[in-house]
Amino acid sequence: MTTSTNGKFDRTPLIAGNWKMNMDHVQGITLLQKLAWTLADANHDFDRVEVAVFPPFTDLRGVQTLVAGDDLPVVYGAQDLSPHDSGAYTGDISGQFLSRLGCRYVLVGHSERRAIHGESDALLATKVAAALRHCLVPVLCVGEALEIRQAGSHVEHTLEQLRGSLAGVTAEQAASLVIAYEPVWAIGTGEVAGPADAQEMCAAIRNELSELYDTATAARTRLLYGGSVKASNAAQILRERDVDGVLVGGASLDVAEFANIVRFEHHLVTDTPA
Numbered sequence: 001m002t003t004s005t006n007g008k009f010d011r012t013p014l015i016a017g018n019w020k021m022n023m024d025h026v027q028g029i030t031l032l033q034k035l036a037w038t039l040a041d042a043n044h045d046f047d048r049v050e051v052a053v054f055p056p057f058t059d060l061r062g063v064q065t066l067v068a069g070d071d072l073p074v075v076y077g078a079q080d081l082s083p084h085d086s087g088a089y090t091g092d093i094s095g096q097f098l099s100r101l102g103c104r105y106v107l108v109g110h111s112e113r114r115a116i117h118g119e120s121d122a123l124l125a126t127k128v129a130a131a132l133r134h135c136l137v138p139v140l141c142v143g144e145a146l147e148i149r150q151a152g153s154h155v156e157h158t159l160e161q162l163r164g165s166l167a168g169v170t171a172e173q174a175a176s177l178v179i180a181y182e183p184v185w186a187i188g189t190g191e192v193a194g195p196a197d198a199q200e201m202c203a204a205i206r207n208e209l210s211e212l213y214d215t216a217t218a219a220r221t222r223l224l225y226g227g228s229v230k231a232s233n234a235a236q237i238l239r240e241r242d243v244d245g246v247l248v249g250g251a252s253l254d255v256a257e258f259a260n261i262v263r264f265e266h267h268l269v270t271d272t273p274a
């Protein structure tokens with residue numbers, strides 16, 4: 001994967017589609033095929049802007065077969081993993097299995113896992129470790145609920161989640177991670193944090209990584225924003241200096257919409273007069 005040279009990013013932008021619990025294995029294949037065709041028709045340069053999808057577990061074998069069979073440049077990941085590698089953990093999925101299915105990424109600590117399944121930072125640290133053990137890149141999700149934002153403690157809260165979930169992670173591992181800032185109040189609500197909000201938190205996360213590790217590590221870690229991202233707002237968010245990509249939920253289920261988010265560079269408006 002080469003680095004984008006558009007003068008704005010020194011980290012390859014990542015546009016990630018989290019399908020959540022949508023798309024069965026047949027629908028998922030159709031969606032992915034259409035996305036690949038749409039982006040191929042648009043001559044999308046996948047080395048310049050990386051595209052990843054996160055289907056439900058039951059779709060992953062079909063996705064693997066399609067991607068390998070048609071040599072698609074799209075990468076994929078799972079939405080969760082077990083902290084354990086094997087054993088009596090009914091219903092859980094091992095990182096080892098995900099690796100065998102060709103997953104590059106795995107979401108860890110999505111706010112829906114934190115809220116609905118009560119996942120703690122301590123548990124998430126063990127999931128991050130499990131992902132790394134199996135050569136999966138964790139996409140670690142952090143972000144605050146509305147009441148925390150209203151109380152003005154969103155940065156402190158989010159950095160605390162970050163520190164807790166990164167326990168035991170080395171500098172080299174941290175540099176390879178993806179961290180997604182997703183304010184809970186902006187997820188699936190149509191409320192989108194402004195570009196300045198996304199930049200504020202991504203800058204704070206990068207600064208925290210510098211403190212926890214070092215500046216060189218922090219400069220390599222990719223930071224995403226997620227929460228009601230659409231084609232109409234993606235380009236403005238992605239202009240921000242510390243925002244290296246977006247994690248898209250609802251809009252990733254619409255091929256044309258998601259393809260337009262992937263092609264955000266074509267929608268960038270420059271402030272510099274010609």
Ligand SMILES: O=C[C@H](O)COP(=O)(O)O
Nearest residue numbers: 018187188227228249250
């Ligand atoms: O993982 C994706 C996020 O939860 C954002 O979802 P959304 O784009 O539907 O708001």
